[in-house]
Every structure is written in C-alpha cells, then in structure tokens.
Amino acid sequence: MHMRIPDNSKYNAHGTGPMDVAATANQEIINTAGLCMFQVFSGATDIVGKLLHAVAGWDYSQDETESCRLENFQYEACIQPARRAETVRL
Numbered sequence: 001m002h003m004r005i006p007d008n009s010k011y012n013a014h015g016t017g018p019m020d021v022a023a024t025a026n027q028e029i030i031n032t033a034g035l036c037m038f039q040v041f042s043g044a045t046d047i048v049g050k051l052l053h054a055v056a057g058w059d060y061s062q063d064e065t066e067s068c069r070l071e072n073f074q075y076e077a078c079i080q081p082a083r084r085a086e087t088v089r090l
Contacts, residue, residue, distance in 0.1 A: 024073060026069055028069070028073045032072060032076070033051050048065060049065060
C-alpha cells in the first residue's frame, strides 16, 4: 500500500477573499436573526432578503442587501467585541 500525496491546491486561498467575505457576511445576517444553523433545516431560500423585508417593510435591491450584509458583518466583527470587553472591565 502506497501513501498518497494530498493535492495541496485545495488549500490555496489566493483570490477567495471576496467570496469568503460575502459568505461570512450573509451568515452573519442569518445569525443575527437567531436562525444560525436552523436556516438550513427550515428550507427557506433567499432568507436574507425576506428578513430584511420583514424588518424594514420594503424590498432591498441586490446592492442594498450586499451593503446591509457588510455593515452587519463589520458591526459583529469590530464593534461588538469592543463593547463586550468594555462591559467586562466595568
């Protein structure tokens, strides 16, 4: 039995940044709604658009949806940890 050498190309992350950010930002909106992994089990499609419509009362364009995803991602990644740290110090 010979040991196979793994294909290292699957670990090459070059050029995947925009896709990674889009997927993470999309998941952050779903997490904010409290769905986390349950979105998969609910069978809901285009859940982010439906959630934004439910909250805002109107439909978002694709660009507006992307902007909202990124703003929420930035809030979760940057502002929330700082606030949590500040609360712990008090």
